[in-house]
Amino acid sequence: MTSLLRRLVAATLVALVLVGAAGALGWWQLEAWQARRAAEARDLTSAEPVPLTSVMGADDPFPGGDVGRPVTVSGTWLPEGSFLVPRSDAGRDGYWAVTPLALGAADAAVLVVRGWAPTTEVPAPSGAGEVTGWLQPPEGSGTAVDEDPSDDVLPELRVADAVQRVDTDLYSAYVVADAAGTGLEPASLASLPEAGRFTALRNLLYAIEWWVFGGFAAFIWWRWVRDTRAEAAADAVTDSPA
Structure with a gap:
């Protein structure tokens, strides 16, 4: 019995170490998974503004980790490329007023949401412009239809639609100005970053794998204890005098 007890204690200690580890x-x-997702979905809206050209180039795809980052842009307004995008604000129907701002150094322009208006009567700016605002990815669900291609209202803020209105390349992004233009109200920020569905998925799978291993070790310990005790009980019955 003493030998059996020692074996049970030793096996239990080993099982506890394995399950605990x-x-x-x-x-x-799991914490690594949560930390990486939190890092991807960080809110950059209150960060210090940086030049747009330090975040992305004119031909670069939108940097997903920089959604909502404050940026500064300066250049020349392209009033002929101005358009409106239907957008409600606090339950009111209205429009975003959008105008491309040409960045001379980059030989390209970026779309700037200058503000919100309740009507389509919005004057376009001209001349030099300097804007501080929040970087946003271009829209484009693919389901919106422009019911009247002859007007200046576009159903979504899509770079592919806007580029047809100007004779210069456009950044694959737009900027929501933090200060509304003349005759406009401030536009609300469209979106903040969200962690992707598969962000740090490997860490989550590793966590599950370790817990499955711990559960398997506990199961093996339980089976071994059960079989060992049953074997000892059978030996005791065999060794007992008739």
Whole structure:
């Protein structure tokens, strides 16, 4: 009996170490998963503004980790490329007023949401312009239809539609100005970053894997204890005098 007890205690200690280690490693991977998702979905809206050209180039795809980042742009307004995008504000129907701003150094322009208006009577700016605002990815669900291509109202803020209105390349982004233009109200920020569905998925799978391993170790310990005790009980019955 003493030998059996020692074996049970030793097996239990080993099982506790294995289960504890698996649980700790799984928790570590879970925290890594949460940290990476939080880092991707960080709110940059209150960060210090930086030049747009330091965040992305004219031919670069939109940097997903910079949604909502404050940027500064300066150049020349392209009033002929101005258009409106239907957008409600606090339950009111209205429009975003959008005008391309040509950045001479980049030989390209970026779309700037100058503000919100309740009507389509919005004058376009001209001359030099300097804007501080929040960087946003271009829209484009692919389902919106422009019911009247002859007017200056576009259903979405799509770069592919806007580029047809100007004779220069456009950044694959737009900027929501933090200060509304003349005769406009401030436009609300369109979106903030969200962690992708598969962000740090490997860490989450590792966490599950470690916990499964811990559960398997606990199961093996339970089976071994059950079989060992059953074997000892059978030996005791065999060794007992008739």
